Amino acid sequence: MTGSIDTLQTVRSLSQEGYKYGFVTDIEADEAPPGLNEDTVRFISAKKEEPEWLLEWRLAAFDAWQKMTQPNWAKLNLTPIDYQAATYYSAPKQNAGPKSLDEVDPELLRTYEKLGIPLREREALAGVAVDAVFDSISVATTFKEELAKLGIIFCSMGEAVREHPDLVRRYLGTVVPQNDNFFAALNSAVFSDGSFAYVPPGVRCPMELSTYFRINAAKSGQFERTLLIADAGSYVSYLEGCTAPQRDENQLHAAVVELIAHDDAQIKYSTVQNWYPGDAEGRGGIYNFVTKRGACRGARAKISWTQVETGSAITWKYPSCLLEGDHSVGEFYSVAITNNRQQADTGTKMIHIGRDTRSTIVAKGISAGRGQNTYRGLVRVQPRAQGARNHTQCDSLLIGERCGAHTVPYIEVRNPSARVEHEATTSKISEDQLFYCRQRGLSAEDAVSLIVNGFCKEVLKELPMEFAVEAQKLLAVSLEGSVG
């Protein structure tokens, strides 16, 4: 091929307008003093009027965390985090636990409207129940009554602790223990809110359940905890979305998500992550350290993770499946985009424990600008997992000359009957492809968006319809300015 690489060389920075969720809501907040010690943990627990067992549970986590060090095995270049500088609890001041949306601060409702998430039910997204988490607490949950008629519990974690303590106590920490890892331990000590859902046996949840996370306050971290239980033979599809204001300092987000699927239950968990990614020079942005894990406890249970990761300065995230039940199924579909100075180290763990368990991994990484994208995945077949099967497909797409893509698969097989396949490809958006599209009349940006969407197709088709379109648009915005 002759010709220069002019088309790709001019990798412009993502314009400041590119991130349209960067606004700040001016609202009075109830905050914990900055810093982290036992008193902080007690403060949060007291604020939430928690039972003694939960305070003990938190303190045990804090104790474990103090003995741990921040992991450094990921391919991430980050400035040291000062855990004493952050604020661990920030809640918009309002009447304790608004009974209805009429009691929710109108400023908050306006914020969610601006984000495209109307919370008033008559305007709400059809077929989607939303739990809105603002900084440290859940401010509203829609469609609760309607779901309750089917026996489905969907509420904030704080409310679940008060109203359904037995369920919470039975399941909390059973998939991600307090001392699982540094960030999970931190979360266990200081988690403030999050979503809780329980779907009773045999019930097919008629709408998407969703949580919308918003970090607003400066210097505050967000530490939410989500717990989802699908009882025998039930089905639930869950979606989370997230945004944060544009700020020059890095903010910490360390969440834990636990999923439990009993016999024949299915959980489909989709994430569209759009935390503020920082500016073109890498100033600001969210540090996203998340532990997500699902346990297929029962036979023929199925857990499917789909994630579209476009935001955050740093993404450290490995949604995983423990395939405990015989014939259980784990899936992981992922698109991760890094532009400018963004870094992502993401992937999954599929732990085959039961017989005839199956897992599928499809990971698509897209790097532009100076972005660095690492797929890190573990497939482990335990000795008892007779007949386990895994297929992994891992594709990287590079846009421009200064970005990087890395693939780090770990495969541990302890049963000779297992079949594990791994395929990996790396490609570039070629000048030929761009020129071909432009010669048919598409603008350079539309061409990139078309090519990237084609590359991600296998993953995007796994998203619930309502969000697939959203995700496609988001991909285009995230890559704005990546070709000159």
Add this chain to the structure above:
Amino acid sequence: MLEIKNLHARLADGREILRGIDLAVNSGEVHAIMGPNGSGKSTLAAVLAGRDGYDVSEGTVTYLGRDLLTMPADERAREGLFLAFQYPVEIPGVNNMYFLRAAINAQRRHRGEPELDAGQFLRAVRAQLKLLDIGEDLLQRAVNVGFSGGEKKRNEIFQMAMLAPRLAILDETDSGLDIDALKVVARGVNQQRAPDRAIVMITHYQRLLSYVEPDRVHVLHGGRIVESGDKDLAVELERRGYGLLGDAA
């Protein structure tokens, strides 16, 4: 419609490939540009279509009264300039139909026409496939992915027919085709012949010209047009070969 005057173009490494091309193509005409390998045929097509990586050091190109060389590649396409690629490019995961509809609608928006909805588009596609005798199986596959050489070229002709350009440039669309595929290409070109459209066929061989009768034939050699004539020139060239052209550089 297209007027090229004294066009010089070089590669990024400084090698001059086009060394003073003069060519005028009128509406309604079909021109054939022939020449041996390395004569500059594909470079001419690339420069006209606005591909990056070529430096035009001298000369002008006027297209429909406008300075073509200052227009970005996508604008040239939206203004009705179509290039059938010598090596059509694969775009994995992008449905062929989706791609074509996106292209057509980009062009329609540019002309201020309403976009085609799925139904209108499908009807237009079916009609065109029938005319060209192309099977529907190409439509649901990803753009050019896993297509045979013949299928890729048919797809180019199909795109050309759907986009209905003002000026179509076919860059060695006939090379490497079996006789059936060649006939499809020829049928497409003949069908597209119209009073308000011009077609420029770039080819190494005379073969295609047995099925499509050109109004003018030009011989490109050493970056210049060294000979022009009517369709008989092609036949003559086939007989005497390019070897006798000598070193025009």
